[in-house]
Amino acid sequence: MAQSFKEPKVSLRLIVDEEKNKVVLAEAGNDFVDVLFSFLMLPIGTIVRLLENHRKSETVTVGCFSNLYKSVVDMDMDNFETAACKEMLLYPRGLKDELWKRFKININPTVGVNKFYTCPNFASCNMCSNFSSSKCKCGRLMNKEILIPEADKVADNMKNDVDGVFIRGRYSFIITDDLKVSVDSTGLVLKTLGSLGYADVSKLGERLLDIGLGEVLTLLECIFSSNTPLTDTFLKKQRLHDVSQISKQLSPRVKEKDEAxxxxLDVIVKKEDMKVLYVECCEDFVDLLFTFLAVPLESIWDFTGNNITLGCIGNLHRSLSDLSVIKKTRVSSFSCTLPCYYRCRKQFPMITTQEPRVYYRFSNSNVRHSYCLTTKHTTRRMTFVDPKSDYCDRSKDGKGFVKRGTKFIVSDDLIVTPKISSSTFSMLKKFQILTDDLEVQAITISNAEALNLLTASLVTSSALSSAFGNLIVKKPKEETVSWNPVSKKPKVET
Incomplete structure (x- = not known):
């Protein structure tokens, strides 16, 4: 008889104020804390997909990123350079994807991690790709997987039975309701309970929970919008509120001198309040926006510093940094490195792409007429296809996601549509504004505005107005002169 699948669970002990139905503290081991910190590894596009799949019929709003992700979903394949372009945006990949296999609850079972594909004519073409939808130079689909021996894969040297993914050794942790994580100790528990006004512990109850995937995804929702995500997830079972409702006013990054x-862009603004309605742009700006979907939450938070307040993400991020004595080595902050195939012609400088590893092929004697890839030098070096172009591309600038020579319209809340399928007349009619009340301004954006846009996309529902507002020229109000019959002097009105 086949064994039934048993859903992985992690344990969590809640210390609860029963009268207020509120979590005071939680106690957990490595497994739960690793899952908690794994939220920071998630690309923002993956977060949108996971939350939408979790809620199914309900709309989950994460700033403007929900609209940006939906734009990729809704856009016809003809508007992308290749099928792989759409795939890598809907299912973003990262350099740490192999780590997901090590979490007890894996919320991101990434498809195609560290996989390589070739065409059936591999022996003569000698080309491969990370995407099975790529086409070889011979015109055939590269849908045949080619193996890489375990010895050639990037291994986690710290992996053993004792360590977690982020934490070295076996520890017990205490977690506050607003997700401040610390190593458990009697002194810290006493201090925390005292600061919360719970000197008499007899009034507190305990609940031992086994947490599964559903509860973890609900907790992921709550870290964006709630200051008490443990209470909301496990006691009140509340759903996510719109992120834009709880964000504070952004302070735009100031442009540095001689910044490139x-x-x-052509910006269409409303004269009354100079609010951005939409922009008309080329494909490079859309590529820049779509690249944001692959950026991990941790990197976005590093970029913004303390400029925003958003749920409990800041506490979670600081907790991981504060556990420096027992944590493993992490990638340096203030930069984000994506896989090489995310490279575009116009790249946000803080987002870099990895240099592709060099692989060679060798004959696999265990399987007839079969080859494997290796990092060890052999006679045949492999040629990798840029999945965004379906042919060998040696350009350092890289290709883009969307078709070259295409004009796009991007709304203030980051709904992206090709201009060919969204006429100017339709856009004007949608806003129900007189043509005399609109104005077109040409602006140029630099690194400062790109960073403002990335930040605003996470925490507001009007990303373009928030990011580019300081670039819009405020025209002085027109003055009219009339005659005042009482004073018999001209009267100036604005």
């Missing part, structure tokens, strides 16, 4: 221009 990234892109030029």
């Amino acid at each position: 221009v990234l892109l030029s």
